[in-house]
Ligand SMILES: *[C@@H]1O[C@H](CO)[C@@H](O)[C@H](O)[C@H]1NC(C)=O
């Protein structure tokens with residue numbers, strides 16, 4: 001019975017895909033542009049065109065699409081039977097899920113946990129906000145910046161980072177050559193625009209943001225500003241995440257100071273960090289730090305990631321085992337945690353690599 005139901009569902013899905021000649025969401029939005037272009041703008045369309053995706057109007061036309069038609073996309077998308085509560089199936093906006101993931105899987109980061117949740121929740125629940133959300137994650141590698149960015153993507157979008165509403169830029173990979181800066185600027189502006197037109201609530205993640213060339217951020221600054229429209233497109237629902245190690249040293253110093261003075265790590269407050277973070281961020285060399293992003297107060301929230309201790313590494317190891325359905329002993333977890341290097345030399349307090357590579361390391365210590 002169940003197999004039959006499954007087959008029927010598959011058949012229905014493939015028939016639908018065939019009928020509309022799309023088999024991916026990208027193609028669905030291509031079809032949408034065709035649909036809007038022909039039916040609402042009464043553009044020049046040839047009926048019964050075989051390949052709808054060829055009918056996507058040229059980019060020059062896009063700026064003239066008012067935002068309302070983007071809503072039409074959601075409605076139309078629903079009308080072909082792929083409807084969801086949010087109206088747009090690509091968007092999940094599961095804030096409860098995000099809260100739970102942050103609480104259960106992020107270790108040793110009470111500040112990041114609170115700030116990210118507050119920022120994202122406030123943004124999602126307040127669709128009339130007049131500015132995109134811009135968060136800047138700071139901290140050493142392995143402390144969870146990418147992990148949290150992935151959590152945000154997974155809870156806000158049905159397909160997580162693979163969603164067509166999520167775009168990841170890795171600075172040294174996407175923008176390697178300084179001499180091509182002007183080309184990158186154009187490409188980046190165009191990419192942001194295209195994405196937001198296809199999906200107003202797009203999540204842009206800039207990893208290794210400390211390596212962004214000067215000028216590149218300034219080129220996209222207008223999109224992060226609170227002015228409503230740029231060339232007739234509204235970026236108000238977009239989310240920008242910048243991940244960098246800028247300020248990592250300042251964060252570590254504060255954490256070490258707290259430890260030396262016998263205070264609880266959990267008592268470190270934003271007020272202990274934000275000022276030093278801003279100071280170090282604006283002093284640090286590099287494009288991201290020097291860009292107007294920081295001086296222009298475009299970042300809504302600085303999110304500090306504290307250096308991880310031995311006990312946090314053990315928790316990461318426990319999660320990694322659990323992900324494979326294993327329940328290791330304390331002794332096994334200790335063995336894994338001991339493979340990490342701890343700094344500074346004297347205190348040996350913080351894992352130099354955070355929880356990085358823990359999922360690989362556990363291979364050597366199977367319970
Ligand atoms: C759109 O669909 C066509 C065939 O229907 C396929 O060849 C193409 O790869 C699809 N495009 C995307 C972006 O998935």
Ligand SMILES: *[C@@H]1O[C@H](CO)[C@@H](O)[C@H](O)[C@H]1NC(C)=O
Pocket residue numbers: 092094096097098100101
């Ligand atoms: C939200 O996320 C949680 C945890 O990831 C999951 O259990 C729950 O089913 C999700 N809710 C919806 C409506 O998708």
